[in-house]
Amino acid sequence: MIPLTDENNPCLLYLISGPLGVGKSTTAKILAARAERCVLIEADLLLHMLHHELPLSWDERLSVTWKNILALTRNVLQQGLNIVIDFVVEDELEWFCGQLSDLDVSIKYAVLRADKEKIAERLTTRGDIDSLERSLFLLDKLESMPQNRQFLYDTTLKRPEDTAEAILLDPRFQMHA
Numbered sequence: 001m002i003p004l005t006d007e008n009n010p011c012l013l014y015l016i017s018g019p020l021g022v023g024k025s026t027t028a029k030i031l032a033a034r035a036e037r038c039v040l041i042e043a044d045l046l047l048h049m050l051h052h053e054l055p056l057s058w059d060e061r062l063s064v065t066w067k068n069i070l071a072l073t074r075n076v077l078q079q080g081l082n083i084v085i086d087f088v089v090e091d092e093l094e095w096f097c098g099q100l101s102d103l104d105v106s107i108k109y110a111v112l113r114a115d116k117e118k119i120a121e122r123l124t125t126r127g128d129i130d131s132l133e134r135s136l137f138l139l140d141k142l143e144s145m146p147q148n149r150q151f152l153y154d155t156t157l158k159r160p161e162d163t164a165e166a167i168l169l170d171p172r173f174q175m176h177a
Contacts, residue, residue, distance in 0.1 A: 011105045012082045013073065014167065015096075017089035017148075018112030019138035020131045021119040023155045023163055027112065028086035030164040035084065039076045043069050043087030066092050070099050077103050088138060093147060097175065107175040110167045111148045113139060114156040 012035075016028045025042065032040035047065040050056060056064070069085060076083050077100070089096075089111070097107060114122070116136055123129050142148055150172055155163050167173055 010080060011077045011103070013077070013100070013105050013107045014082075014084040015089060015093075015107060015109045016084065016086050016112065016167070017110070017142065018155075019088065019119065019142065020128065020135040021122040021126075022112040022114045022139075023122075023158075023160045024088075024112055025086050026160040027110075027155075027163045027167070028084045030160055031167060032084040034164065034168070035082050037080070038082040038084060041069060041072055041076075041083060041085045041087075043085060046072075047087075066096065070096065073100065074103065077105050088142075090138075090141065108167060108173040109151045109175050110153050110173050111142050111151045112153055112155050112163065113143060114154065118156045 014028070014031050014035075016024050016031070018024050028040060028042070032038045043065060046068045047061065049068075050061045050064060054061075065087075069087065073083055073085065089109075093109070100107070116139065119135050119139065120129070120132055123132050123135065143152065153163065153166060153173075158166075
C-alpha cells in the first residue's frame with residue numbers, strides 16, 4: 001500500500017478519464033488497490049442506474065450521474081478517505097473541482113489515450129467493437145481540449161501497471177487551484 005496523503009493534503013482524489021479502450025478501468029482498479037484507505041468510484045455504474053427507459057435525455061442522464069459522483073465524492077472525502085474515480089470527463093472538470101473547493105483535497109487528473117489502431121484492437125478483444133465510433137470521437141475531443149494537454153498520457157505501448165505507476169509518481173498530473 002502506498003500512503004497517498006501528507007500533512008498538507010489529508011485526502012487525495014485521482015480522476016481517471018479517457019475514451020473507451022485506453023485502460024481507464026483497469027488503471028483505476030490498480031490505483032485504488034495500491035492506495036491506503038481508498039474508495040473506487042466506477043461511475044459507469046452510476047450512469048447505468050438511469051435506465052434508457054427513463055424519460056431522460058443523454059444530457060440529463062449525464063448531469064444526474066455527475067451530481068451523484070459529486071455527492072459520493074464529498075461523502076467519502078469527509079470520511080478522510082482517498083478516492084479514485086473512473087469516468088470520461090468531457091466538459092465537467094472545472095465544475096467538479098469547483099464543487100470540491102471547500103474541502104481539503106489534492107486532485108490528480110489523468111486523461112488516458114491510445115493510438116486509434118490500439119483502441120480498435122482492445123475493443124475488438126473485449127467484444128465491444130460497437131463502441132469504437134464513440135471512443136474515437138471522445139479521443140479526438142479529449143485530445144483537442146486545451147485544459148487536457150498537460151494531463152494526457154499515452155497507454156498505447158504501456159501495461160496498466162505502468163500507467164498507474166506513472167500517475168502515482170509524475171507531478172504533472174497534479175491539478176493546481
